[in-house]
Structure formats: C-alpha cells, structure tokens
Amino acid sequence: MRVAVFLTAIASVTAFNVTVTNHWNGGFQGKFSINADHAIYGWRAHIVCNNPLDKLEVLKADLTETRNGNKEFVLESKPFDANIADGGSQEVDFICHFTESIVPNCAVTVNSGRSHSQYPGQQTALPFPSEQRRTQGNGTRLSRAVSAMKYDYAKALSLSILFYDAQRSGKLPPHNHIPWRGDSALHDGDNGHDLSGGWYDAGDHVKFNFPMAMSTHTLLLGFIKFQDVYKHFHQKDMMCDMIKWPLDYFLKCWIPSQQTYYFQVGDPNKDHSFWGRPENMHMDRPAFKITPAHPGSDVAGDTASAFAAGHIAFKTICGNAAYADTLLQAAKSIYDFAKNHQGIYSKSFPQGGYGSNGFKDELSVAAAWLYQATHDAKYLNDAKQFHETGYLLYEITKNVTYKNEIIHYVKDNKPGGTATYTPCGLLWKDQWGSNRYAANGAFIALLAAVDGIETHDYVTWAMSQINYLLGDNNYGISYEIGFGSKYPQHPHHRGSACRTTTTQCSFADPGPNPNVLNGALVGGPDAHDHYEDRRDDYVKNEVACDYNAGFQGALAGKIKK
Numbered sequence: 001m002r003v004a005v006f007l008t009a010i011a012s013v014t015a016f017n018v019t020v021t022n023h024w025n026g027g028f029q030g031k032f033s034i035n036a037d038h039a040i041y042g043w044r045a046h047i048v049c050n051n052p053l054d055k056l057e058v059l060k061a062d063l064t065e066t067r068n069g070n071k072e073f074v075l076e077s078k079p080f081d082a083n084i085a086d087g088g089s090q091e092v093d094f095i096c097h098f099t100e101s102i103v104p105n106c107a108v109t110v111n112s113g114r115s116h117s118q119y120p121g122q123q124t125a126l127p128f129p130s131e132q133r134r135t136q137g138n139g140t141r142l143s144r145a146v147s148a149m150k151y152d153y154a155k156a157l158s159l160s161i162l163f164y165d166a167q168r169s170g171k172l173p174p175h176n177h178i179p180w181r182g183d184s185a186l187h188d189g190d191n192g193h194d195l196s197g198g199w200y201d202a203g204d205h206v207k208f209n210f211p212m213a214m215s216t217h218t219l220l221l222g223f224i225k226f227q228d229v230y231k232h233f234h235q236k237d238m239m240c241d242m243i244k245w246p247l248d249y250f251l252k253c254w255i256p257s258q259q260t261y262y263f264q265v266g267d268p269n270k271d272h273s274f275w276g277r278p279e280n281m282h283m284d285r286p287a288f289k290i291t292p293a294h295p296g297s298d299v300a301g302d303t304a305s306a307f308a309a310g311h312i313a314f315k316t317i318c319g320n321a322a323y324a325d326t327l328l329q330a331a332k333s334i335y336d337f338a339k340n341h342q343g344i345y346s347k348s349f350p351q352g353g354y355g356s357n358g359f360k361d362e363l364s365v366a367a368a369w370l371y372q373a374t375h376d377a378k379y380l381n382d383a384k385q386f387h388e389t390g391y392l393l394y395e396i397t398k399n400v401t402y403k404n405e406i407i408h409y410v411k412d413n414k415p416g417g418t419a420t421y422t423p424c425g426l427l428w429k430d431q432w433g434s435n436r437y438a439a440n441g442a443f444i445a446l447l448a449a450v451d452g453i454e455t456h457d458y459v460t461w462a463m464s465q466i467n468y469l470l471g472d473n474n475y476g477i478s479y480e481i482g483f484g485s486k487y488p489q490h491p492h493h494r495g496s497a498c499r500t501t502t503t504q505c506s507f508a509d510p511g512p513n514p515n516v517l518n519g520a521l522v523g524g525p526d527a528h529d530h531y532e533d534r535r536d537d538y539v540k541n542e543v544a545c546d547y548n549a550g551f552q553g554a555l556a557g558k559i560k561k
C-alpha cells in the first residue's frame with residue numbers, strides 16, 4: 001500500500017515541505033492529508049522537527065511517542081477512525097507550541113497499517129461480508145417494540161427543540177432557553193454586511209447553510225404535517241421560535257438585488273483547531289458566497305425550500321402573516337436564482353465542508369414547496385421536470401409513480417431489503433451518524449403511513465427504530481441526551497464540553513461534559529451495536545443539526561400514529 005503525503009501546512013516556505021502561513025508567537029498550526037490509493041486500515045505518522053517543540057496537540061489521532069528531545073513525534077490513527085477508503089483521504093490537524101523564537105520546520109512521513117496492535121476494536125469498523133448483511137435482523141427482534149407508547153415521545157420531542165436552541169449563533173434573545181449559552185460570533189459578516197445568527201453546524205462552530213437549510217425544511221415538513229401533535233403537547237410556540245432562527249439568518253444571507261447568497265461562515269480548518277466555547281472564539285471567520293458566476297443551485301434550492309415551508313408554517317400555524325410574506329418573496333427570488341444559474345456549489349468552493357453531487361433534487365423539492373405555498377402551476381411543472389425522487393410530489397399529485405418510489409424506498413430500508421441491520425435491529429447505513437439514517441428512514445415511513453400507504457406495517461417498523469434510539473438497545477441507553485436515566489455524558493460538542501466559568505478547556509478532560517446538551521441525538525453505534533461514550537470518538541459522539549431533523553419529525557409522527 002502506498003500513501004501520498006501532502007503538507008498543506010500552515011508554517012514558512014523553507015525546508016522539509018512545511019509551510020507556516022499562520023503562526024503566532026510560540027505556536028503554529030499545521031495539517032497534513034493522507035491520500036489513499038488503496039483502502040487503509042490504520043496509519044502511523046512520524047513528524048520530525050529541526051527544533052524542539054514544547055508540545056504537540058492533535059485532535060484526530062493519538063500521540064503515541066515523543067522522542068529525541070521533543071523533536072520527533074509519532075501519531076497513530078484513532079481506532080474508531082482508522083479506515084480510509086480506496087481513493088479517500090483523511091486530514092490531520094495539529095498545533096505546535098514552542099518557546100524558541102525560531103519557528104521550527106517539521107516534516108511528516110506516513111505509513112499505513114499499524115505497527116502495534118493496540119486497538120482490539122479495530123475490526124469493528126471493517127465492512128461486513130455482504131452475506132452477513134442480508135441475514136441480520138430479519139424482523140424477529142422488532143416485535144418486542146410493538147407496545148404502543150413505550151416511551152415518552154413528547155418529552156423526547158420537546159428536548160429535540162432545545163438542542164437546536166443550543167446551536168444558536170449570534171445575539172441570543174432575552175428568552176434564551178439554554179442557560180450555559182451566551183452571545184457569540186457577533187461580528188460574522190462580509191464588508192459590513194451582517195451575517196450574525198444562524199445555527200452552528202455540529203460540535204464545531206462553522207455555519208454551513210447546506211445542511212442548515214436541509215435541516216430547516218425537514219423540520220418544517222414534520223411540523224406542518226404533525227402540527228396537531230406539537231399543539232397538543234404545547235410545543236407549537238417553542239417550535240415557531242426555534243425554527244425562526246435559521247430563517248432570519250437565511251434572510252440575511254440572501255441579497256436578491258445583488259444576486260448574492262452567503263452559504264458559509266467560518267473556515268473549517270481554523271475552526272477545528274480551536275477547542276473552546278463559541279462565546280470565547282477569536283479566529284478569523286471568512287464568509288463565502290455564491291453568485292451568477294459561481295452558482296450553487298443545491299444550496300440555494302434547499303434555502304428556497306426552507307423559505308417556502310417557513311411561509312406555510314408562519315402563515316398557517318405560527319400566526320405571523322407579515323413574516324410569512326417576507327419568506328415567500330425570498331423563496332421565489334432565491335428559487336429563480338437557483339434555477340437561472342445552475343451549478344453545484346462545492347465545485348466552485350472546495351473549502352465548503354459538505355460536498356454535493358447534483359442539484360436537480362433540491363430544485364424539485366424547492367419547486368414542490370413553492371407550489372404548496374402558491375398553487376402556481378409553473379412550480380408544479382418544474383417540480384416534475386427536476387424530479388429524481390420525492391415525497392412531496394406524491395403529496396401533491398397522489399400519482400402512483402411517486403407512490404411507488406416511496407414504497408420502494410421504505411421496502412429497501414426494512415428488513416428483507418438491501419439495507420444493513422445491526423444484530424439488535426437498527427437500520428445501519430454508515431458509521432458516521434448511524435442513528436440519523438435510522439431516524440430519517442423512520443420519518444419517511446411515518447409520513448407515508450399518515451398518507452395511507454401500508455400504514456400498520458410502516459408504523460411498526462418506524463417504532464422499532466425510534467425505540468432503539470430511545471432505549472431498546474443492548475446498553476439500555478437513550479442516544480438522545482437528557483432523555484431517560486442513561487444517556488451519553490461526553491458528546492463531542494465544544495459548547496457543552498467547556499465550562500462557562502473559565503476560558504480554559506481541555507479536550508482530554510475525563511469528566512462528563514459540564515453543560516448538558518439536552519435533546520441532541522449522538523452519532524450512534526457501529527454495525528455491531530457497539531458504542532462508547534467518549535468525547536474523542538466524534539464518529540459515534542458528534543451531534544449535528546441534520547442528525548436531529550428527521551428524528552424530531554419521526555417522534556412527532558410516532559405520536560400521531
């Protein structure tokens with residue numbers, strides 16, 4: 001196996017391939033990426049510097065040896081994040097601290113495969129043989145879940161709303177619901193254009209509009225569809241308040257007169273090298289925009305969906321007609337922008353954290369939402385024209401072609417379809433945020449069930465997934481923080497992990513997070529139901545706006561059916 005190493009590092013263009021572009025008195029930030037031309041299961045990196053460092057800090061790898069008077073360091077991949085797919089790459093950030101006035105030069109060599117077999121858990125991340133996938137979880141385990149209201153789903157729903165309130169960036173309102181959060185990133189903007197507000201994406205503090213907009217319209221779909229559940233459990237006002245936050249932010253990001261849409265604030269590299277509360281961060285937070293010359297119909301399309309769905313919610317549920325009108329105008333203009341200037345945003349902006357490989361789906365969903373908001377036939381025609389897959393088109397037309405797509409999707413997710421199941425019965429699609437895929441699948445099944453497709457069967461299956469997440473699993477834990485008596489204590493989330501009383505915060509602090517991140521659905525178990533509550537395992541323990549979106553809709557749908 002050969003691995004190529006590129007130092008894109010942030011240190012002076014002298015010897016040893018290291019470039020320091022960002023150093024301060026006593027420190028510099030570096031990064032290397034491992035590009036794999038074969039699948040890699042574990043790697044080791046050897047860093048050699050010409051001057052001693054006081055300390056080397058790494059987040060995404062373990063520092064296993066320090067040699068030669070602090071000039072040489074050995075890093076090893078984390079057991080739960082050791083694998084790099086063929087053609088994939090992994091970036092490793094590090095921060096060096098030194099006392100000499102001369103900036104040290106460092107070089108890195110990387111070997112794939114581990115020299116020590118110190119990680120007994122290594123094989124858990126390896127793919128299953130395909131025969132095993134098919135035979136697991138054929139439905140027999142699911143039957144025990146069928147006991148109507150086994151958990152307090154309304155409580156789980158109300159907690160999920162609070163998770164989004166904990167993700168708020170900008171100037172918090174007087175009624176802020178999260179006691180350990182304060183104002184942050186008040187100066188986000190570009191040349192005097194204010195871009196404060198919105199949601200932090202996950203455990204980090206970048207604002208990525210692509211997942212933010214997708215989460216917003218997914219949450220709104222569940223809210224509109226299951227609004228009586230929100231009303232019955234007195235969550236309507238909380239939800240209207242929660243969902244207005246990203247919508248207000250998108251209104252700041254979209255400047256129709258200039259055909260400009262800001263889709264990201266924050267540089268993932270700079271952001272990820274800081275472990276502290278958003279209230280204490282001081283790194284540069286650049287803003288990125290799409291324009292007709294650098295289009296992004298994917299991110300603009302999802303934002304149009306958020307605006308149009310927001311229009312319906314604020315007009316028909318939240319009782320704010322003026323705001324609903326503002327949202328509709330924005331939905332129409334950004335949809336035109338997305339449709340008239342077609343392109344994939346991540347092609348123009350590789351520094352974006354979330355890639356995209358197309359935009360037809362986003363345009364179709366946006367047009368379908370706009371049709372629901374306006375009943376203007378031109379939007380329905382567009383929705384059909386751009387359509388790839390979709391639930392909304394079935395809602396609108398009841399056409400059997402679209403119905404069959406939904407049936408096919410759910411069938412594929414259920415036992416007996418092509419999807420992988422854990423031995424305990426969780427639909428498992430990926431090691432990153434495995435819980436989210438199960439929750440999304442449950443949400444779609446419940447939407448279909450409410451529309452009369454295979455009702456009983458779909459509800460039973462969706463309930464098995466939700467119950468797994470809330471406690472029907474091998475550990476008897478809830479993967480939603482704050483729910484029940486046993487839940488994750490160490491989510492990978494800086495605001496939750498750092499104390500409010502000091503600006504010092506150590507990633508390696510062994511204690512539970514001092515601030516409880518109520519409502520967050522953590523990443524989830526591996527394909528063997530194996531999970532560890534460790535902050536450094538961001539694969540299983542990160543949280544994110546998009547993880548909770550389908551989950552919250554599924555909880556409301558579960559109560560409804």
Ligand SMILES: *[C@@H]1O[C@H](CO)[C@@H](O)[C@H](O)[C@H]1NC(C)=O
Nearest residue numbers: 134135136137138139140141
């Ligand atoms: C599949 O279901 C049958 C009963 O219908 C059961 O005997 C068998 O053990 C199940 N297989 C798995 C892997 O759960």
Ligand SMILES: *[C@@H]1O[C@H](CO)[C@@H](O)[C@H](O)[C@H]1NC(C)=O
Nearest residue numbers: 384387397398399400401402
């Ligand atoms: C349903 O949709 C399909 C695909 O767009 C189309 O070919 C078909 O004519 C539609 N059926 C009806 C009854 O409108």
Ligand SMILES: CC(=O)N[C@H]1CO[C@H](CO)[C@@H](O)[C@@H]1O
Nearest residue numbers: 004005006007015016017018
């Ligand atoms: C990846 C890379 O930039 N490698 C360079 C490191 O430095 C040596 C010697 O200066 C070059 O030959 C490599 O191409």
